[in-house]
Amino acid sequence: METIFFTIVAAVTVLSGIMVVTCRNPINSALSLILTFFCIATLYVTLDAPFMAAVQVLVYAGAIMVLIVFVIMLLNIRSEVGRRYTHAGIIGTVVGFLMLVLTFNFLNNSSLTGAKGLITTDVINKIGHTELIARSMFTDFLLPFEITSILLLVAIIGAVILSKKKI
């Protein structure tokens, strides 16, 4: 059941991802990107990470897409006309295919022996995903959390400096 669900969602994710880069009308690309973000949120749900899924929808599918659509309107980009697929596209496809073969070969000949974490599905069900994130964030990763606020502050200054008409 979950495998089928994953296959469908993953297929839609990849297809809408391809749509993002191949659509000629930038608004269509942006809409495909929203679909991609939603699918990724769904994948987070299947990974027992509902908080990540909510944030993905809130921040990416919500706020960041607003910004992207604004940029499209700001630049007033019309749908692209003329030749789209140049030799760069062909080279890209060839290199991408080679990388794919290489990756498969790599994965076939060696095993993925990643470390096993402490947070299993049982632990998530017992404590709750959001609370687990909160615990790490406010104990183990307190410093990175506080640095985030500095990062946001710098971004605020940057937004004002670079895009305000009169400073």
Add this chain to the structure above:
Amino acid sequence: MDMLQFPANIAAAAGVNFAAIMPEVILSVIAMALLLVNVFINSEQKAYLGYLSLIGIVVTFFSVVSGWGAPQSGFNNSVLQDNFSLFFKGTFLVSAFLTILITDQYLKREECNWGEIYPLILFATVGMMLMASGTDLMTIFLGLEVLSVSLYVLAGFNRANLKSNEAGLKYFLLGAFSTGFLLYGMALIYGSTGTTRVAAIASYISQNGMVLSNPMLVAGMLLMAVGFSFKIAAAPFHMWTPDVYEGAPTPMTAFMSVGPKAAGFAAFLRVFIVALPAMKADWSELLWVLAVLTMTVGNITALKQTNIKRMLAYSSIAHAGYVLVGFTAGNAVGTAGVLFYMLSYAFMNIGAFAIIVLVGRKGEENNNVSDYAGFGFKHPVLGMCMSIFLFSLAGIPPAAGFIGKFYLFSGAIQAGYVWLAIIGVLNSAASVYYYLRVMVFMYMKDPTEEFDWLAVSPSLALCLLLSVAGVLIPGIVPGTLLDLAQKAILM
């Protein structure tokens, strides 16, 4: 660690230790204060922000000096303020100090005298310091982001100038792309070792040797190498450098070519030497290739440049290559050489850029090598300063650049990389051509201009004085600084 149990004492679980992040705290508080002061004062008073930020840097520098020799770890090993990070923090503070000294005159000339530039420089410095002392991939990454976001803004700070806009946008797009590589690499390392703390990564690998054959770990290492190589502008990830360095406001170019490069090296060294020593055989091969490519591409392309900022951009690529030689060696001499070289490079490069700020005219004009014709005769003192910086960049004794290169290359020879050292020396010899070309223009061509508009502000004069001292004193008596560098290495 029992996940089901909520920690009883949160402060202890978080491992708060302010001593480990004192310089960062001081500098960020000062930067925030300046940001607030900035919106309450008028445009004539903006220069005071510069003075205040200089005072802030000096105070932070004292906190760095007082921490020397007493390593402090904090926040559950997220940061470690050891001699290594303190030495780098000193380098960052020196480069921020010298940059701020030349900023005021430039801002007035280009009529973009907005006070935000000072808090942004300070925040960038905070980011660099976090990169140097970060012992957790998350801390390093966030430090890098704080630094990068500040730099994107600083590169595009001269909003009226199209080239500055282009520089900001290019740097942002390519920087964000490379950050993706770095983050992906970190994620794969986390996936294969289950931790983001650099020391814990090393101990996991040494306890579970079979992880070394895991493609995830290898790919993570490679992706991180790509991400860091972009930040230090190593070939073939250097494409952004010339355009960004040429377009960015000159003082910011000076800053970007020195501080962030040093910060990139600090994080690069920390992650690869502390977290991945088990893969040293792999990554030193990789760095060997990167070093040779970087030196050669940088020097050969610099030979043909006519714009002096662009020429110094390629020269900075070449210098990243020399420093990579020391990194490839990975031994005590080579690593100490990296630390020593980054500090002396701060003095010589910002000094050279101070002269470029002086000679340049509004709208980033007068930045061609040919504009320096006769400059040495019209202004003998300034000409002599420029010659000292160029000699040091070329690695000619008795300047600090010579001592630095000597240590980098002898480190490589000691580690058995004789060919690498030979390629480095050959490159260094080739670089003399384009540095001396500027001097040929300065002293052997007839002046086409009177250079009578030149006005050396007191702060710029102080910058030149400090830079000349910083180039000559370690060049003639390198003992003290080398001693400090040797005490600051990671082994």
Add this chain to the structure above:
Amino acid sequence: MLGAYLPIIFLVVIAAVFGFASLCFSSLIGQKKPSEVKLAPYECGCEPVGSARERFSVKFYIIAMLFILFDIEAVFLYPWAIIYKKLGMFGVMEMAVFIVILFVGYIYVWKKGALEWE
């Protein structure tokens, strides 16, 4: 596990079906008597002038950007809100540092006049 999300899936399906069905029905059942006035784009009763695809002012952009930044700040508050009782006083301090740093940004934006519609 996924059963918990069944209501959400139902909601999405109902929303999609409703939107699709109302479009279908209105085109199937509704009467179509097109005239020039009816087919013209509606612009508050005025005669439509020029293309609707105009360049938007950068003013919208800066508001959107500031919205995202403070939105991200709000995201960090959710996990904190879940355990703030367990974190106790120390948790309040942790969050206070975070908020104060961003409050500096807020004062900056406000005094700078970036929130005004100039």
